[in-house]
Amino acid sequence: MAKPNPIGLAVEAARRGNLTAFASLVEVTQDMAYAVAWQVLRQESDARDVVQEAYISAFKRLAELLEPDAFAGWLRRIVVATSLNLRRRRRAVWVSLGDHVAPPILDDDEQSWTEEQQRQLARALLTLSEEERRVCELHYHGRWTMERLARRADVDVTAMRKRMQRVRDKLRKEIEMDEHRILGNHSVPRDLPLSITELLARPRLVDLPENPVGAVLAVLRSAFAEFSVIDLAEDVDIEAARHRLGGDAVYIDHAKLQRIEGQRVLRYDLSLPLLLTVRWTGAPQRLTVAGKAYRREIESATHLEAFHQLELFAIDDRSALDLWWFAGRILDAVDRALPRWEVRLTPTDYPMCKRAWSLDVLAGGQWMEIMAWGEYADWVLHALGADPERQIAVGAGFGLERVAALRYAIDDIRKISTATVA
Numbered sequence: 001m002a003k004p005n006p007i008g009l010a011v012e013a014a015r016r017g018n019l020t021a022f023a024s025l026v027e028v029t030q031d032m033a034y035a036v037a038w039q040v041l042r043q044e045s046d047a048r049d050v051v052q053e054a055y056i057s058a059f060k061r062l063a064e065l066l067e068p069d070a071f072a073g074w075l076r077r078i079v080v081a082t083s084l085n086l087r088r089r090r091r092a093v094w095v096s097l098g099d100h101v102a103p104p105i106l107d108d109d110e111q112s113w114t115e116e117q118q119r120q121l122a123r124a125l126l127t128l129s130e131e132e133r134r135v136c137e138l139h140y141h142g143r144w145t146m147e148r149l150a151r152r153a154d155v156d157v158t159a160m161r162k163r164m165q166r167v168r169d170k171l172r173k174e175i176e177m178d179e180h181r182i183l184g185n186h187s188v189p190r191d192l193p194l195s196i197t198e199l200l201a202r203p204r205l206v207d208l209p210e211n212p213v214g215a216v217l218a219v220l221r222s223a224f225a226e227f228s229v230i231d232l233a234e235d236v237d238i239e240a241a242r243h244r245l246g247g248d249a250v251y252i253d254h255a256k257l258q259r260i261e262g263q264r265v266l267r268y269d270l271s272l273p274l275l276l277t278v279r280w281t282g283a284p285q286r287l288t289v290a291g292k293a294y295r296r297e298i299e300s301a302t303h304l305e306a307f308h309q310l311e312l313f314a315i316d317d318r319s320a321l322d323l324w325w326f327a328g329r330i331l332d333a334v335d336r337a338l339p340r341w342e343v344r345l346t347p348t349d350y351p352m353c354k355r356a357w358s359l360d361v362l363a364g365g366q367w368m369e370i371m372a373w374g375e376y377a378d379w380v381l382h383a384l385g386a387d388p389e390r391q392i393a394v395g396a397g398f399g400l401e402r403v404a405a406l407r408y409a410i411d412d413i414r415k416i417s418t419a420t421v422a
Helices: 006-015 019-041 044-060 068-094 115-125 130-141 146-153 157-183 194-201 212-224 238-245 271-275 323-337 378-383 400-407 413-418
Strands: 235-237 259-261 264-266 285-294 306-317 343-348 353-363 366-376 391-399
Touching: 006 019, 006 068, 019 044, 019 068, 044 068, 068 157, 115 157, 130 146, 130 157, 146 157, 194 264, 212 285, 212 306, 212 323, 212 400, 235 238, 238 378, 271 306, 271 391, 306 400, 323 353, 323 366, 323 391, 343 366, 366 400, 378 391, 391 400, 400 413
Parallel strands: none
Antiparallel strands: 235 264, 259 264, 285 306, 306 391, 343 353, 353 366, 366 391
16 A cells, blocks of 8 residues: 655645645655745745745645646746746846746646747656656647546556656656756766757657657558558667668768767668668568657758658568568558658658658749668678579658648748647
8 A cells, every 4th residue: 555645644744734844845845845946046045935926826726726736836936927927026126038948847747848848858758668758748739638648558547647646756756856956066977968858858749649759640641551560769879870881871961960979870760770670580570660769950841850751671482472562562651641642752862771862842933852661782682681683672751740840731831849739
């Protein structure tokens, strides 16, 4: 049997007028409260005044707190609101309201985050497990209710609320640790450059079925139902990849690589990390993976630094796998996503392919590339342990934001992350 939460017990006692119990709440939350106030106000005396005012307000409003165990997050919201009120009263004198952003609260009332708040959450999100991040993204970005999350996880709503509360607590703890480091004038240690953590922390739109990217992915994958879904590492060691494959697989300008350190980079497409994970074992393989890829770009209506791709891969004996069969499947998938759109196939060069084509669609009187596919070169097959005389490997990559923008008439791919499919 789970032990009662001491925070919840103290809140219940404080509601009955027990000042000692409320003092214990102050003791365990005052560092967090001051850190939050200081982060908004950036002045010690104002932060202390705000914290005192916030605690007085919290004591008067304890009856409004529906979940006693959630006192810290509830208090955090009061501190932020009180801090912002003070800033608004004084902004004409000493600060612009846009100079600093309020820390994210992380509760059911907070439906979206500003870009600055998302940057604060970046490091915290990366401390979660993959499933915890997925739940967060479905709830906050996908707007899934607790009831729907519970059905997905096959648990009751109460269990899902508790699970979500544990996730929020982990996020708050990481954010508060950063706040304390700021207060102590310590530099915040980062295992990765901040720009990298921000990109990694952006939501995986392929996991959100109501998002245009998630919806398009489901349509495209329906044309390849027999392909097994896999996942891949977010980073690649370029030097190790060259050694493993025996050739240079970097076909983009090296200045566009999102470098972590040394030869480690965030994956710039899904082809290379996929090839590094497969090997010919004598049995046919049909694989598909979807996720983010990363490139240094000036973000615009047509380019993102973190975008989503669908990758397809097949390897088999030449008697069982044909390049033109694969091309037919691709055309079927495109027609499912963009029914009756005019398409154009153009031969192209990819360093890992002996033959390759890009596929463009006619949009607004202009041709737009949405995917490419090809037959892998002999040296790639050798690296996979296959015999080019007997086996063949083919691959394809779709730009999911581009397909989604066309399918749902979205004029700026930067809007896709917050869009929903009716």
